[in-house]
Amino acid sequence: MESNILRTYIGRNCPRLSDYLSQPGTAEADRLLADLADTANPRSAAGCIEDLLGTDGAADVREILVNGEIRNIFLSTVAGSRFLGSILSRNPKMAGSMFLRGGCFTRKTRADKERDLQERVLALAKTTDLDRALRSYKEEEFLRVGCRDLAGLADVQEVMAELSDLAAATLETAIGFHWDRLVARHGKPPLAANGIGFVAIGMGKISGQELNFSSDVDLIFLREPEEGRTEGPESVPVVRFYESLAQSVSRSLSDITEDGFVFRVDLRLRPEGEKGELVPSLTNALDYYLGWGRTWERSALMKAVPLAGDRKLGEEFVQEIEPFVYRKHLDYSTLEEMRVMKLRIESKLKRKPGINIKLGQGGIREIEFFVQALQVINGGKTRRVRSTSTLGALHLLRETGLLDKKTTDDLRNAYLFFRKTEHRIQINHQLQTHELPRTAEDQEELARRMGYRVDALKSFMADLERHRRAVEELFSSMFYHSEEEILGRISAEAKRIVESIHDEAAVLSLLATLGFEDPAGSYPILKNLIVPIDRKIASDKARSLLERLAPLFLEELLTVPEPGKALIALDTYIDSLYAHSTYFSTLLENPPTIQFIVRILGESRFFTDLLVRHPQAIDSLIARGAAAFPKSRESLESVLAERLAYCEDFETELDVLRTFKNEEMLMIGVKHLSGEIESPIARRLVTELAEVCLSAAVDLATREMTRKFGEFEFLDPLPFVVLGMGKLGGSEMTYLSDLDVIFIYDPPATQIGRFSSHEWFSRLANRIISILSVPTSEGTVFSIDTRLRPSGNKGPLVSSLSSFREYHRSTSELWEKQALIRARPLTGSPRLVREVKQIVRDCITRTRISDQEVKEIARLRKRMETELAVEDDLHVDLKTGHGGLVDVEFFVQANILMHAHSCPEIIRNNTLEGLAALRDKGIIDDAAFGSLDSGYRWLSNLEDRLRIMEHKSVDRLPLSGDKLRGLTLRLGYGEGAQDSLLRDYFMITGSIRKIYNSFFDGRHARGADADG
Secondary structure: OOHHHHHHHHHHHOHHHHHHHHOOOOOOHHHHHHHHHOOOOHHHHHHHHHHHOOOOOHHHHHHHHOOHHHHHHHHHHHHHOHHHHHHHHHOOHHHHHHHHOOHHHOOOOHHHHHHHHHHHHOOOOOHHHHHHHHHHHHHHHHHHHHHHHHOOOOOHHHHHHHHHHHHHHHHHHHHHHHHHHHHHHHOOOOOOOOOOOEEEEEEHHHHOOOOOOOOEEEEEEEEOOOOOEOOOOOOOEHHHHHHHHHHHHHHHHHOOEOOEOOOEEEOOOOOOHHHOOOOOEHHHHHHHHHHHOOHHHHHHHOOOEEEEEOHHHHHHHHHHHHHHHOOOOOOOOOHHHHHHHHHHHHHHHHOOOOOEOOOOOOOHHHHHHHHHHHHHHHOOOOHHHOOOOHHHHHHHHHHOOOOOHHHHHHHHHHHHHHHHHHHHHHHHHOOOOOEOOOOHHHHHHHHHHOOOOOOHHHHHHHHHHHHHHHHHHHHHHHOOOOHHHHHHHOOHHHHHHHHOOOOHHHHHHHHHHOOOOOHHHHHHHHHHHHOOOOOOOOOHHHHHHHHHHHHHHHHHHOOOOOHHHHHHHHHHHHHHOHHHOHHHHHHHHOHHHHHHHHHHHHHOHHHHHHHHHOHHHHHHHHHOOOOOOOOOHHHHHHHHHHHHHOOOOHHHHHHHHHHHHHHHHHHHHHHHHOOOOOHHHHHHHHHHHHHHHHHHHHHHHHHHHHHHHOOOHHHOOOOEEEEEOHHHHOOOOOOOOOEEEEEEEOOOOOEEOOEEHHHHHHHHHHHHHHHHHOOEOOEOOOOEEOOOOOOHHHOOOEEEHHHHHHHHHHOOOHHHHHHHOOOEEEEOOHHHHHHHHHHHHHHHHHHOOOHHHHHHHHHHHHHHHHHHHOOOOOEEEOOOOOOOHHHHHHHHHHHHHHHOOOOHHHOOOOHHHHHHHHHHOOOOOHHHHHHHHHHHHHHHHHHHHHHHHHOOOOOEEEOOOHHHHHHHHHOOOOOOOHHHHHHHHHHHHHHHHHHHHHHHHHHHHHHHHHHO
């Protein structure tokens, strides 16, 4: 509004303000007029000032108007809310305390508010006096919080938290007052000696610290005593006592008196709603929810928080209700019911004009649904996503990788924008509405209350629509689509099969052209997938979901190397889901997971068997959609530690460890099979996973030892090292590798309790082996191989540090020194790790092998090739055969043993890293490095694919037949390209053997000359 128009309006309607502006010496008059004109509603603000200038607070108002900073805060308040202006008009003395004496700059905690209220109600005896005191305090606090909101002194989150704390403080005060009044009359209920046996469970916005200016307060009242009577002069049944308490508290907060109301209390979320007991017992409430609770109640109870009264009772309820709210595995089966709930809301709103920022499309409710759905789905497995706050949950979903940064930012920004808008709508008249005003004038005023000035309404509406579109798109993407939409997303070939499934001849012809190896055998399996009439399914709902899934499965089957074999594996997998048919909902919500699953089923018997035995392992694929890959070592440790922390017994810990390993291994395999990572990276990640599991096993075993045999001072840090050997030490583990380890301890004393030190640490090592390798319902973690320990199987399971040092100083053989190149301490105290590393390093650098010893290494390699590889016209062995992986490993290890005494920098646990170190030091040339490096990588990939295809630790490559064909297709050579694969194989292994021979044959010759 222009200043001259405003001046005219004031002159006609606000005589006291007009006189004030025209008084001589009012230097700020023009500035005041300009500031007033710039507010959201200048006329409303002028009217409020006019009223105040006629009260006993006039002097304070004049002082406010000449102070530039305070004036703008005051004007924002009276222009932004007619309700707050009316509070000031009825209580003009508040103007001085709020704007002149710092009230508007004060933030209060719940404790502050409870102290304020206690001072006001301490001497009160009548309910009417309590009700008046609560309403008076509520108005004061609304003025303070509202003024901070409108003036930008507090952000949206602070405003919501303050309003929530105010509601909780008034509730606590009302409970305390009415408890004392009822006890004085009726006596205490039994079992209330250590508390009051009555709790108000906060639900909805109040429990998430997200209350509005006009929100209801959603509560559930619970009592502890189930039966009996109070112990006073006017004894009454316990049920009646607590009902009276609940009714009195509700009336004190909700009843509209001449002083207004405090907060509206809504008790409809209690068990059985309005039909249920007003104050059910804890037992009855739990029986209802655990036996009869519905999906919407699960969603509501996610926000359950003991708010006031007997908090211990409330905590017990929240803890006991947890299995109902959060399921053990990912739970997408509730999404359909949540979607129906949302559609009902939308259908009601479509009959109403206007824009509803809470319940309308792209509004607050969709954000809450989106966030709560992810929490319900994942909260049983990933406890960290549990939060009663929408914003808090968004942060945790991002932190755990369940949402990406853009989605999180979009939802957070939209939520804050909508909640601010909601506040600015409601604060004007304290009406419980979420709709934008209907007239352009009122909408313009709202836009200005939101802080827009240039093209206020246009800019506000543009931002509103931008946020609504972003939310609507995300919300829509969460719910799976109709059959028609699914058919529209698949290829023409897949669609023809689906539509022709009852025409056997037509489908057989299509399957033959699409690469199915046995169309006649595939047809009945495929028909049972697309039309699952005869399939054993847990429910009609699950059968319907599978019908919708079938086209998506088929689409992916057409992309794998051997679709017929993949179809058989898929059929087995679907059968395994009989007891877990909720996963059909999960897959419909996650089409990328369908792609992963079919690829796994089509390419790997190893991962197929894992999925069939442990269907819940796909949780990891879904939950990591937005997570960074690969995970850091620290992240893996954190996730595992969190899961183990919630285990109640040792058996559960064993299962959790196995489930964790299965999930992480599956994730690595999916990324590997999809080509996102190469074999050396996959092997490093598998090794890292093994190390994390091994470290956890050491902790679990130590804890079990102390539980059984008592605490010992030496346990922190534990003087015990697990030395990784072989592929574990070299960070080259395949999916089926054992853990080659040596256990070393540094005895803190000769005797530990009733055991010798050696016996105590032997028992510890045996527990570690058992934790990792004993089968449970979730399988095993890893098998342990300790044959590389000093003296092999004949030696003790654990070695003391001194004996390990002495053995490798004076006794160890050449092959043991060679094995030490891969030795790497994996877990243990820093001091002991350093000492073990030094022993290993000293042994290697001290060796200085001769030509004769090089000849011995070559002899051992030749023996491996002869006795283990057994190559012939039908098979080759890509590990121990001619030019295989072991050629490269022996070449690297022999060179390290030969040169480490003068060049210790070349000592590397990992073969590829060792090759690079030899090249960097000029020990081998670039050509040799290039051939060996690329050859080792190629053979590693071939070995990994062969092993996971067969689910065996196998390295024998057939030179013809179906296995070779399948491997050729999986490696991307194409149909009928077996000769190309074999040509590459023999070229690479021939190149490796040539370099290998040039090193070892030359040393042989020199060794022979020396012998002669």
